[in-house]
Amino acid sequence: MNTDHYISLIYKELxxxxxxxxxxxxxxxxxxxSKNQKIATEIRQVxxxxxxxxxxxxxxxxxxxxxxxxxxxxxxxxxxVIPIQSRRRLWINAVAAAAIVLLSATFxxxxxxxxxxxxxxxxxxxxxxxxxxxxGSNIWLNAGSKLSYPSKFSINERLVKLTxxxxxxVSKKEGKPFQVTTNRxxxxxLGTQFNVRxxxxxxxxxxxxxxxxxxxxKNESNQKVILExxxxxxYDEVNYLLNKLNDKNLNQLSWxxxxxxxxxxxxxxxxxxxxxxxNINIKLENKSIKxxxxxxxxxxxxxxxxxxxxxxxxxxxxIKKLNxxxxxxxxxxxx
Numbered sequence: 625m626n627t628d629h630y631i632s633l634i635y636k637e638l639x640x641x642x643x644x645x646x647x648x649x650x651x652x653x654x655x656x657x658s659k660n661q662k663i664a665t666e667i668r669q670v671x672x673x674x675x676x677x678x679x680x681x682x683x684x685x686x687x688x689x690x691x692x693x694x695x696x697x698x699x700x701x702x703x704x705v706i707p708i709q710s711r712r713r714l715w716i717n718a719v720a721a722a723a724i725v726l727l728s729a730t731f732x733x734x735x736x737x738x739x740x741x742x743x744x745x746x747x748x749x750x751x752x753x754x755x756x757x758x759x760g761s762n763i764w765l766n767a768g769s770k771l772s773y774p775s776k777f778s779i780n781e782r783l784v785k786l787t788x789x790x791x792x793x794v795s796k797k798e799g800k801p802f803q804v805t806t807n808r809x810x811x812x813x814l815g816t817q818f819n820v821r822x823x824x825x826x827x828x829x830x831x832x833x834x835x836x837x838x839x840x841x842k843n844e845s846n847q848k849v850i851l852e853x854x855x856x857x858x859y860d861e862v863n864y865l866l867n868k869l870n871d872k873n874l875n876q877l878s879w880x881x882x883x884x885x886x887x888x889x890x891x892x893x894x895x896x897x898x899x900x901x902x903n904i905n906i907k908l909e910n911k912s913i914k915x916x917x918x919x920x921x922x923x924x925x926x927x928x929x930x931x932x933x934x935x936x937x938x939x940x941x942x943i944k945k946l947n948x949x950x951x952x953x954x955x956x957x958x959x
Contacts (some may be wrong), residue, residue, distance in 0.1 A: 760795035789821040832856040834878040916958040
């Protein structure tokens with residue numbers, strides 16, 4: 625949606641006829657940038673100062689441009705033949721009209737006489753996709769994910785929008801921060817390697833840093849954390865808290881490096897990672913071994929399943945394949 629759509633929503637808000645869904649759209653748009661906030665503030669100020677002068681909700685650039693040309697040639701009206709109250713009303717309307725035409729002219733200039741900001745949208749489909757951004761940054765987009773970015777980054781920032789999961793190897797540009805936004809978080813960096821996972825049907829999101837430093841902020845919140853190498857951020861949906869954790873394994877990156885790593889990891893934690901990585905369900909029947917610890921680095925499902933059988937002593941874990949995506953683990957005692 626272009627800027628004009630949100631200007632229309634602002635006027636609907638001021639008239640009190642805006643819907644709940646439109647309120648959410650407008651709020652989200654204003655939070656996207658300081659520029660959007662400035663536009664909204666100026667329009668609301670014009671409204672207040674001109675006693676709620678009415679304009680059409682559907683902005684028409686062609687007619688607005690015509691108004692600008694007509695305004696230039698408007699003849700002066702003899703004030704001595706117009707009652708004072710009418711003159712005051714005409715003056716207020718003229719100020720409001722001029723302000724609105726000026727705003728329209730600004731957007732006409734931005735939309736027609738300046739180069740439009742072109743956004744590129746990349747979808748990975750069913751395979752991992754690797755590509756390079758205009759600034760030289762390398763992106764690995766996980767299957768079922770989408771990334772949007774401008775064909776040419778602005779002078780002051782590099783903004784991209786992610787839906788799903790991606791690994792970023794950001795090219796360092798002094799004074800030109802790189803920013804990833806999703807539905808729930810904003811990640812800001814200067815140059816680093818990190819992973820962002822924010823999938824709509826999952827209760828939490830994760831950001832994991834392989835190198836460098838990033839700032840992670842929960843959208844529409846003051847909660848933020850700084851992450852460095854081998855640290856990750858997750859969100860606690862129950863307590864509404866953004867948490868920072870150490871994680872040398874960084875199995876959040878397993879989809880990209882095609883390898884799982886475990887270093888003295890609790891069995892239940894490992895099973896959760898294995899399930900996500902291979903898109904399978906694993907049921908642990910013997911709950912007494914969930915805290916057994918395992919270590920190793922494995923790249924195939926067969927290797928991982930063999931690892932699980934070596935976790936216990938005396939009585940090995942038995943792995944039963946129920947179907948192509950479901951497994952059941954029985955027996956075993958911790959070493």
